[in-house]
Amino acid sequence: MELADLRARTDTVLNDFLAAKARTAAACRWPDEVTGALRDFLFAGGKRIRPLLCVLGWHAAGGQGSPPAPVLATAASLEMFHTFALIHDDIMDGSDIRRGQPTVHQALAARYTARHGAHAADRLGAGAAVLIGDLALAWSDELLHTAGLSDAQLADVLPLLDAMRTEVMYGQYLDLTAAGLPTGDLELAMAIARYKTAKYSVERPLHIGAALAAGSARLRADLSAYALPVGEAFQLRDDLLGAFGAPEITGKPALDDIRQGKHTALLALAWRHATPAQQHQMNALLSDPDMNLEGALIIRSILIATGARDTVESMITARRTQAEQALARAGLPPAVATALRELATTATARAA
Amino acid sequence: MELADLRARTDTVLNDFLAAKARTAAACRWPDEVTGALRDFLFAGGKRIRPLLCVLGWHAAGGQGSPPAPVLATAASLEMFHTFALIHDDIMDGSDIRRGQPTVHQALAARYTARHGAHAADRLGAGAAVLIGDLALAWSDELLHTAGLSDAQLADVLPLLDAMRTEVMYGQYLDLTAAGLPTGDLELAMAIARYKTAKYSVERPLHIGAALAAGSARLRADLSAYALPVGEAFQLRDDLLGAFGAPEITGKPALDDIRQGKHTALLALAWRHATPAQQHQMNALLSDPDMNLEGALIIRSILIATGARDTVESMITARRTQAEQALARAGLPPAVATALRELATTATARAA
Numbered sequence: 001m002e003l004a005d006l007r008a009r010t011d012t013v014l015n016d017f018l019a020a021k022a023r024t025a026a027a028c029r030w031p032d033e034v035t036g037a038l039r040d041f042l043f044a045g046g047k048r049i050r051p052l053l054c055v056l057g058w059h060a061a062g063g064q065g066s067p068p069a070p071v072l073a074t075a076a077s078l079e080m081f082h083t084f085a086l087i088h089d090d091i092m093d094g095s096d097i098r099r100g101q102p103t104v105h106q107a108l109a110a111r112y113t114a115r116h117g118a119h120a121a122d123r124l125g126a127g128a129a130v131l132i133g134d135l136a137l138a139w140s141d142e143l144l145h146t147a148g149l150s151d152a153q154l155a156d157v158l159p160l161l162d163a164m165r166t167e168v169m170y171g172q173y174l175d176l177t178a179a180g181l182p183t184g185d186l187e188l189a190m191a192i193a194r195y196k197t198a199k200y201s202v203e204r205p206l207h208i209g210a211a212l213a214a215g216s217a218r219l220r221a222d223l224s225a226y227a228l229p230v231g232e233a234f235q236l237r238d239d240l241l242g243a244f245g246a247p248e249i250t251g252k253p254a255l256d257d258i259r260q261g262k263h264t265a266l267l268a269l270a271w272r273h274a275t276p277a278q279q280h281q282m283n284a285l286l287s288d289p290d291m292n293l294e295g296a297l298i299i300r301s302i303l304i305a306t307g308a309r310d311t312v313e314s315m316i317t318a319r320r321t322q323a324e325q326a327l328a329r330a331g332l333p334p335a336v337a338t339a340l341r342e343l344a345t346t347a348t349a350r351a352a
Numbered sequence: 353m354e355l356a357d358l359r360a361r362t363d364t365v366l367n368d369f370l371a372a373k374a375r376t377a378a379a380c381r382w383p384d385e386v387t388g389a390l391r392d393f394l395f396a397g398g399k400r401i402r403p404l405l406c407v408l409g410w411h412a413a414g415g416q417g418s419p420p421a422p423v424l425a426t427a428a429s430l431e432m433f434h435t436f437a438l439i440h441d442d443i444m445d446g447s448d449i450r451r452g453q454p455t456v457h458q459a460l461a462a463r464y465t466a467r468h469g470a471h472a473a474d475r476l477g478a479g480a481a482v483l484i485g486d487l488a489l490a491w492s493d494e495l496l497h498t499a500g501l502s503d504a505q506l507a508d509v510l511p512l513l514d515a516m517r518t519e520v521m522y523g524q525y526l527d528l529t530a531a532g533l534p535t536g537d538l539e540l541a542m543a544i545a546r547y548k549t550a551k552y553s554v555e556r557p558l559h560i561g562a563a564l565a566a567g568s569a570r571l572r573a574d575l576s577a578y579a580l581p582v583g584e585a586f587q588l589r590d591d592l593l594g595a596f597g598a599p600e601i602t603g604k605p606a607l608d609d610i611r612q613g614k615h616t617a618l619l620a621l622a623w624r625h626a627t628p629a630q631q632h633q634m635n636a637l638l639s640d641p642d643m644n645l646e647g648a649l650i651i652r653s654i655l656i657a658t659g660a661r662d663t664v665e666s667m668i669t670a671r672r673t674q675a676e677q678a679l680a681r682a683g684l685p686p687a688v689a690t691a692l693r694e695l696a697t698t699a700t701a702r703a704a
Binding site for chain 1: 373376377380381382383386436440443444446464467468469471472475476478479480482483484486487489490491493494497503510514517518521522524525526528529532533543547639641
């Protein structure tokens with residue numbers, strides 16, 4: 001199974017779909033910046049983890065050889081959905097940079113500044129990005145129901161897709177509303193990681209792929225036993241990168257998560273072991289949306305001093321071990337097991 | 353065909369669906385304010401025009417008697433989609449009041465003010481409302497594909513639904529990006545009215561309903577000949593109400609559209625017949641997001657002095673006549689024709 005090849009084929013599906021949408025827009029004299037912004041964002045980068053896992057799930061359930069068009073289109077629809085999720089996420093978090101480029105709302109705001117002035121352009125950019133995200137969500141459905149799936153495949157996939165969409169949106173909701181209020185609530189932080197990342201980015205794509213090859217409930221459970229610890233480890237690594245990662249590698253500004261006061265396991269653990277004086281600092285700094293670099297560096301030092309950083313590293317190791325044991329038990333096709341093992345490594349040891 | 357009865361049955365479908373989602377949320381320990389906000393918004397009002405038109409389309413194509421559950425669920429899914437559209441629309445327009453109540457983002461902001469402070473609460477309210485709108489969009493799909501439609505019905509409905517979603521989002525995009533820059537571009541204003549309102553609110557719901565009873569291409573064309581002029585007239589009336597309507601009847605603040613500098617036919621016509629001095633005032637006032645009441649009243653006076661208000665009234669009358677002639681030609685079932693004729697009257701003569 002060639003990873004680069006799979007990525008190229010998924011991107012071709014996405015590119016062809018957007019090209020057709022661009023032709024429709026031209027015919028209706030609709031602004032071309034809508035499909036343009038989606039294309040710019042999609043092809044600026046992204047790991048295509050969800051399409052890859054979807055195809056791996058299909059192989060795990062017995063899908064042989066090169067994935068057929070309906071499987072690829074389903075994989076592509078997961079990436080289009082993810083595009084929607086990231087565009088809206090960046091608006092809600094007020095993020096300026098993603099994939100080393102201006103986020104969609106920032107790029108659109110810049111586009112409108114000349115005609116509308118800076119103040120109006122920011123509102124316009126956010127509004128236009130909300131709409132472009134909405135279109136990406138609607139188009140992820142269109143990609144799925146025009147994928148050429150059989151009625152049986154659709155009947156198996158749709159409930160999983162409904163669950164995935166509801167889970168990730170509640171996960172985002174918890175993530176959004178918990179930010180800025182530091183507490184030691186590790187359970188909440190791990191629930192956010194589970195719904196926002198582990199289930200959405202790892203478990204459900206595998207499940208959906210397996211459903212395309214009529215995978216059994218047993219297989220689904222085996223995939224979950226691997227996916228949930230890997231997904232949690234992936235998020236825990238993301239939390240560490242958000243606080244300690246190098247911007248030139250992550251493609252995001254340094255300390256972004258800290259500035260946004262995200263309620264991560266890293267922060268919850270730090271809070272639990274912080275002195276009253278440190279808790280006081282965390283309260284003051286993390287509730288300030290305009291926290292400066294100095295403040296972020298103070299938080300970073302508390303994350304280290306309290307041992308939270310080390311604890312999160314060991315949580316990642318434990319989950320990676322757990323996932324490898326689950327893989328060993330599962331008895332998946334060797335090629336799939338190898339790919340999932342590699343993915344567990346890169347996802348938990350990655351620097352970006 | 354009992355209108356009140358149809359509305360009650362659609363609302364029961366929506367209420368039962370949200371109740372099931374609330375049970376899932378409780379079981380997962382997800383915040384109950386998500387389904388709560390949707391229920392509050394849905395049942396605070398709304399004309400349920402799209403569900404009604406969907407059922408009328410089904411009757412027009414030969415659907416007999418009381419609409420069966422799959423037709424009602426499809427009608428309900430259109431209302432859930434509309435809930436998504438209004439929630440995001442109010443965020444983009446910065447509207448505070450809808451259906452005589454605080455908009456969803458305002459209600460959520462108020463909810464968070466105590467814990468997060470006013471500044472953070474506004475951002476949080478907007479972000480949470482974006483997510484709740486996203487869920488309403490995803491759930492409108494779930495309502496449709498769990499409606500119990502036959503594969504043939506789904507195959508006919510899905511392309512129409514895809515078209516509807518793409519059209520309304522581009523219409524909103526044009527509406528958003530044209531605001532604040534007064535011009536005499538009447539074509540643009542009418543394109544916005546067509547995509548944002550006429551096709552989305554009238555034509556597509558009729559088409560989707562007709563597709564549920566395997567309506568012919570000929571019927572679809574007949575319905576369009578009625579729907580497009582009625583939908584345009586509906587939007588033109590909405591524009592007049594946005595500038596001249598009584599807030600206690602419209603449920604929206606007076607002069608809301610004017611304050612937002614919406615590029616309506618009303619405004620385009622005023623611009624075309626405005627003196628240079630009036631155009632100068634329009635430029636200065638309509639580009640100001642913080643236009644005060646005095647400024648809005650000046651714009652209102654220009655809408656009257658230029659004759660734009662009268663011209664829009666006559667455009668409404670012309671479209672209503674056109675729609676009635678189309679109905680007379682169409683030879684629809686008498687009960688359907690009567691209901692559509694009444695709808696054309698209320699939609700174009702309404703005060704709210």
